[in-house]
Amino acid sequence: MKRYRIEAFENLVEALNALPTIGRKSAVRLAYHMIQDDRFGAMKLAHAIEEAVGELHPCRRCHAVSADELCPICSDENRDRSKLCIVQNTRDVYTIEESGRYDGLYYVVSSVEDLDEEHLAQVTEGVEEVIFAFPPSIANDTMILYIESRLEGKGIVFTRIAQGVPTGVELDSVDLLSLSRAIEDRTRI
Numbered sequence: 001m002k003r004y005r006i007e008a009f010e011n012l013v014e015a016l017n018a019l020p021t022i023g024r025k026s027a028v029r030l031a032y033h034m035i036q037d038d039r040f041g042a043m044k045l046a047h048a049i050e051e052a053v054g055e056l057h058p059c060r061r062c063h064a065v066s067a068d069e070l071c072p073i074c075s076d077e078n079r080d081r082s083k084l085c086i087v088q089n090t091r092d093v094y095t096i097e098e099s100g101r102y103d104g105l106y107y108v109v110s111s112v113e114d115l116d117e118e119h120l121a122q123v124t125e126g127v128e129e130v131i132f133a134f135p136p137s138i139a140n141d142t143m144i145l146y147i148e149s150r151l152e153g154k155g156i157v158f159t160r161i162a163q164g165v166p167t168g169v170e171l172d173s174v175d176l177l178s179l180s181r182a183i184e185d186r187t188r189i
């Protein structure tokens with residue numbers, strides 16, 4: 001049987017299907033929704049994506065997503081600059097912010113390969129406590145040891161967020177009360 005293919009439609013389905021959590025079936029459903037049911041909404045979405053991708057980039061200091069050179073947290077003079085919380089992504093920065101239990105600065109390191117040691121040395125100037133807010137896993141434990149070894153001899157106290165964060169889950173799936181407790185009950189390592 002001959003298979004008809006409308007290229008622009010297929011391209012849209014493929015682009016949607018490439019997104020995390022969107023399977024082929026959902027991609028097709030979304031594509032029809034965009035081109036038939038809500039063409040205005042689809043154009044708005046396209047514009048919002050273009051604007052966000054064009055304007056947002058990593059903060060020069062903490063590497064979290066920012067619209068300016070420095071993100072709003074790094075530019076806030078009232079944050080406690082003696083504390084630095086190391087997280088894996090920007091999402092975790094804002095998950096911890098929501099808990100309302102932390103007033104220091106952040107640093108985003110997604111993997112050891114991603115770590116710029118010189119930059120880390122700069123941002124830890126004057127820092128007294130480094131808090132690792134990584135969910136427990138072997139890879140994360142290795143990363144913690146590695147970062148600690150890079151910062152040895154600077155008189156920094158290393159802690160990690162405590163109980164309430166189960167092994168192998170993302171921080172944003174931990175409920176806020178547990179996360180608040182985990183930040184307060186952080187343990188020295």
Ligand SMILES: [Zn+2]
Nearest residue numbers: 059062071074
């Ligand atoms: Zn920042």
